[in-house]
Amino acid sequence: MRRVSLSRRLLLRAAGAAAGWSALAPALGRVRNGGRGAMAASTNEALTIRWLGHSAFLIKRGPLRLVTDPFADNMGYPPIRAEADVVTVSHEHFDHNNVQAVQGRPRVFRALKDGTWRSVDEQVGGELAIRAFPSYHDDRQGQARGKNGVFLLEWAGVRIVHLGDLGHRLGAAPGTVTAEQLKPVHLLLIPVGGYYTIDAAVAREVVSALQPSVVVPMHYRTRAIAGWPLAPVDDFIAHYPSVRRIAGERAWSAPPAGQPEVWLFAEPAT
Numbered sequence: 001m002r003r004v005s006l007s008r009r010l011l012l013r014a015a016g017a018a019a020g021w022s023a024l025a026p027a028l029g030r031v032r033n034g035g036r037g038a039m040a041a042s043t044n045e046a047l048t049i050r051w052l053g054h055s056a057f058l059i060k061r062g063p064l065r066l067v068t069d070p071f072a073d074n075m076g077y078p079p080i081r082a083e084a085d086v087v088t089v090s091h092e093h094f095d096h097n098n099v100q101a102v103q104g105r106p107r108v109f110r111a112l113k114d115g116t117w118r119s120v121d122e123q124v125g126g127e128l129a130i131r132a133f134p135s136y137h138d139d140r141q142g143q144a145r146g147k148n149g150v151f152l153l154e155w156a157g158v159r160i161v162h163l164g165d166l167g168h169r170l171g172a173a174p175g176t177v178t179a180e181q182l183k184p185v186h187l188l189l190i191p192v193g194g195y196y197t198i199d200a201a202v203a204r205e206v207v208s209a210l211q212p213s214v215v216v217p218m219h220y221r222t223r224a225i226a227g228w229p230l231a232p233v234d235d236f237i238a239h240y241p242s243v244r245r246i247a248g249e250r251a252w253s254a255p256p257a258g259q260p261e262v263w264l265f266a267e268p269a270t
C-alpha cells in the first residue's frame with residue numbers, strides 16, 4: 001500500500017514538474033486506466049496479492065490494480081470496496097460477478113456471455129496480458145451448473161491462473177482448457193471446497209498437472225460462510241508440507257523449486 005502511494009506521489013511530482021499542474025488530471029487518468037504512459041513509473045514495483053474472501057483477490061503492481069471474481073455484498077465476508085482498474089469474472093453467479101462493488105471505473109473482463117464462453121485476449125497497461133479459457137462448473141459438461149472461465153494473467157513475467165468455479169479435472173471435457181495451455185504457472189488460485197466445484201482430492205490432481213510454484217486455495221468454508229455446503233481448507237492443505245500463513249497481503253516471490261508452496265491467507269476480518 002505504501003509503495004503504491006509513494007509511486008503515486010512520485011508520479012504527481014513528475015507530472016507537476018514536467019508540465020505544470022494542468023497535467024495532473026490526465027496523468028492520474030492514465031494511472032487509473034493502467035495506461036502505458038504511467039507504467040514507466042512502476043518498472044521495479046512488486047506484484048502483491050490480497051485475499052478479499054471466497055474467489056476474490058486484489059492483485060496490484062504499482063498503480064495497476066485488478067480484482068478477481070467479486071462476490072455479493074451480503075455473503076458474509078466484508079463487502080468488497082477495493083478500487084481497481086481491471087475486474088475479471090469467471091462466470092455469472094452472484095458469488096463471483098458483483099462488479100458494482102468494485103470502486104473506480106474498472107475495465108471488466110467476463111469469461112462468459114449469454115451463458116457461453118467468449119474470447120478474452122487483451123493487453124492492459126503494457127504489462128498485463130489477460131486471457132480466458134473454457135471450462136465447466138461441474139463434471140457433466142455444464143449440465144448441472146453451466147460454463148466457467150479460467151483466467152491466465154501474465155503480469156510482469158508472473159503467470160497467474162485463476163480457475164474460477166472449475167468443476168472437473170483439466171482436459172476432462174472436449175474443448176476445455178488443458179494443463180499444457182496454461183503452463184508454466186507461477187501462482188495458482190484454485191477452488192478446493194467441493195460441492196459446487198472440484199474438491200480437495202481433485203484439486204490436488206489439478207495442482208500436480210499444473211506444477212505451480214505457489215498454490216492459493218479459495219472457495220472453501222470459512223467462518224464468514226459457515227452455512228455453505230463447502231469443506232473447510234484443512235483437507236487440501238494437509239497434503240502439502242510447505243504451508244505459509246499470510247495475514248493481509250503478500251508480495252510475489254518464488255519459493256525454492258520442488259514441492260509447491262501453499263499460501264494460506266487469513267480470513268478477511270468481518
Ligand SMILES: [Zn+2]
Nearest residue numbers: 093095165196
Ligand atoms: Zn462459486
